[in-house]
Amino acid sequence: MFGLLLVTFLIARVIPIDPVLAVVGDNARPDVYEKARLDLGLDKPLWQQFVIYIGKVFTGNLGTSVLTAQAVTEDIKRVFPATLELATLGTMIGVSLGIPLGVLAAVYQGRWPDQVARVIGLFGYSIPVFWLGLMGLLLFYAKLGWVGGPGRIGVAWQDFVTPVTGVLLIDAAMQGEWEAFWDGFSHLILPSAVLGLYSLAYVSRMTRSFMITELQQQYVIAARVKGMSEARVIWRHALRNAFVPLVTVIALSYAHLLEGSVLTETIFAWPGLGRYITNALLNADMNAVLGGTLVIGAVFIGVNLFSDILGRLVDPRTR
Amino acid sequence: MRAPDTPLEQPLLELDNLRVNFHTPTGIVRAVRGLSFSLGRERLGIVGESGSGKSMTGRAILDLIPYPGEVLADRMVYRGQDLLTMDKRSRRKLRGRHISMVMQDPKYSLNPVHTVGEQIAEAYRVHHKASSREARERSLTMLEAVQIREPARVYELYPHEVSGGMGQRVMIAMMLIAEPDILIADEPTSALDVTVQLQVLKILDDLVTSRGMGLIFISHDLHLVKSFCDRVIVMYGGKAMETLAAGELEQAQHPYTRGLLGCLPDLDHPKATLATLNRDPAWLA
Numbered sequence: 350m351f352g353l354l355l356v357t358f359l360i361a362r363v364i365p366i367d368p369v370l371a372v373v374g375d376n377a378r379p380d381v382y383e384k385a386r387l388d389l390g391l392d393k394p395l396w397q398q399f400v401i402y403i404g405k406v407f408t409g410n411l412g413t414s415v416l417t418a419q420a421v422t423e424d425i426k427r428v429f430p431a432t433l434e435l436a437t438l439g440t441m442i443g444v445s446l447g448i449p450l451g452v453l454a455a456v457y458q459g460r461w462p463d464q465v466a467r468v469i470g471l472f473g474y475s476i477p478v479f480w481l482g483l484m485g486l487l488l489f490y491a492k493l494g495w496v497g498g499p500g501r502i503g504v505a506w507q508d509f510v511t512p513v514t515g516v517l518l519i520d521a522a523m524q525g526e527w528e529a530f531w532d533g534f535s536h537l538i539l540p541s542a543v544l545g546l547y548s549l550a551y552v553s554r555m556t557r558s559f560m561i562t563e564l565q566q567q568y569v570i571a572a573r574v575k576g577m578s579e580a581r582v583i584w585r586h587a588l589r590n591a592f593v594p595l596v597t598v599i600a601l602s603y604a605h606l607l608e609g610s611v612l613t614e615t616i617f618a619w620p621g622l623g624r625y626i627t628n629a630l631l632n633a634d635m636n637a638v639l640g641g642t643l644v645i646g647a648v649f650i651g652v653n654l655f656s657d658i659l660g661r662l663v664d665p666r667t668r
Numbered sequence: 669m670r671a672p673d674t675p676l677e678q679p680l681l682e683l684d685n686l687r688v689n690f691h692t693p694t695g696i697v698r699a700v701r702g703l704s705f706s707l708g709r710e711r712l713g714i715v716g717e718s719g720s721g722k723s724m725t726g727r728a729i730l731d732l733i734p735y736p737g738e739v740l741a742d743r744m745v746y747r748g749q750d751l752l753t754m755d756k757r758s759r760r761k762l763r764g765r766h767i768s769m770v771m772q773d774p775k776y777s778l779n780p781v782h783t784v785g786e787q788i789a790e791a792y793r794v795h796h797k798a799s800s801r802e803a804r805e806r807s808l809t810m811l812e813a814v815q816i817r818e819p820a821r822v823y824e825l826y827p828h829e830v831s832g833g834m835g836q837r838v839m840i841a842m843m844l845i846a847e848p849d850i851l852i853a854d855e856p857t858s859a860l861d862v863t864v865q866l867q868v869l870k871i872l873d874d875l876v877t878s879r880g881m882g883l884i885f886i887s888h889d890l891h892l893v894k895s896f897c898d899r900v901i902v903m904y905g906g907k908a909m910e911t912l913a914a915g916e917l918e919q920a921q922h923p924y925t926r927g928l929l930g931c932l933p934d935l936d937h938p939k940a941t942l943a944t945l946n947r948d949p950a951w952l953a
């Protein structure tokens with residue numbers, strides 16, 4: 350974590366963007382410029398700047414964003430739940446469809462269900478997100494009107510729900526605003542499905558390959574010898590074992606989605622982490638970039654830790 | 669001692685001209701090419717080198733030949749039931765309950781993520797309507813029957829926590845809990861230490877004898893088969909070279925069996941060089 354801090358800090362300071370100009374604008378008078386420079390602490394040597402920065406991070410102060418003129422922590426509290434919501438539903442879609450698809454492909458290896466699964470996987474991998482997102486909006490929102498459009502919630506329900514956790518669906522449910530809940534859900538489902546397709550492609554391919562390995566194991570034959578039904582052999586014996594490496598795969602793909610998907614968030618006007626960081630970067634808003642990167646690093650470490658713990662639970666050999 | 673080829677009473681299993689073929693892109697691989705025998709309540713040994721088709725014979729009886737293999741036979745009858753015309757589902761119901769199999773290496777044939785107890789109980793519950801409590805009781809009794817001292821403790825262990833010998837006893841318990849009539853033991857002691865081999869064999873023998881089961885004992889160990897079985901089929905290249913009473917193995921006539929016997933080292937009469945096998949393609953004609 351310290352390494353991550355150091356690297357992101359250095360990158361942010363070394364790149365040839367003048368953060369002062371980002372604050373004061375191109376036409377500022379020299380004395381204004383100089384004052385802003387001192388305010389930002391940029392006159393001190395790099396190591397001192399770093400120490401000051403570290404000190405601030407430990408007190409939960411990630412600085413102020415130039416773009417939003419708010420504390421970066423406040424910004425992240427607002428954007429991260431949006432990404433969390435998207436990534437979680439996306440992963441749920443990917444896992445709940447990807448695992449059965451992968452199992453089916455492994456069981457019918459080389460036959461038509463396998464081919465179908467392969468094509469779906471190929472689609473998920475290779476269709477550009479922006480195209481899929483736009484087509485999805487065009488079809489399900491503009492033409493059919495089945496789902497909500499861009500944004501997290503319709504204008505009618507804007508500010509209806511007081512942010513507590515920041516995760517809109519949870520907040521709405523807790524406050525009993527069910528109409529707002531369903532409206533939020535209808536906005537969430539399409540972008541999640543777009544992310545979910547990618548996750549599905551990945552999870553199903555990995556499930557297939559793990560399952561093929563497991564189905565060749567001796568214990569699978571032993572289970573059949575006992576007279577167990579093929580369904581029990583596949584789901585209870587083989588998949589239970591394939592699940593051990595799958596935990597890591599799912600965790601990594603979840604962490605990847607949690608970084609925020611810039612393209613998806615842009616197309617769906619989703620106020621998430623990916624868009625926040627990209628915006629900040631384009632505007633040389635270095636405090637925001639640093640803060641965002643830090644959050645991503647923390648999320649990665651957290652998810653990995655969680656997957657290790659989960660892996661231990663599903664695999665008795667590592668206990 | 670029973671005479672070869674004439675098992676007492678009605679046979680448990682009759683096989684006539686069993687063939688197992690695998691259709692591969694490079695042609696048909698014939699794993700078993702016309703094997704016939706009948707099995708009574710006896711211990712029948714099948715010996716042969718690797719690739720002689722002995723394991724495939726066991727798998728074919730259980731309907732566990734993997735895709736793209738096919739099983740053909742002129743006759744395949746278990747206690748009057750024709751296995752060839754039986755549907756997949758009924759064949760599955762026979763597995764475990766009527767015909768079961770102990771495999772070579774408990775390290776791989778027990779599922780690593782379930783406790784051994786769960787796996788034994790499961791084998792019982794597939795075939796019997798029983799509460800989990802009852803299945804557990806049964807499993808503990810079965811673990812005792814294979815001479816495991818603290819069944820309640822072992823029940824909770826995972827496969828990687830038990831030794832090879834204990835694992836194989838667990839395997840035997842698992843495969844016998846539904847009380848099958850026929851047990852196929854496919855190299856059941858090959859993966860075990862020599863010291864525990866005899867112990868496991870003794871347990872297997874006691875259970876098979878006391879329950880009056882038919883045993884098909886697949887092995888490449890001639891000594892073992894000679895001392896353990898009533899009758900022996902010697903297989904080569906998917907065919908039976910000859911069938912003998914175990915006691916008459918030393919007097920075998922077939923050149924392949926003689927060759928196999930000639931390859932065995934003998935501690936009492938050490939030879940400078942061991943004979944190598946001569947394989948005559950004419951045997952497979």
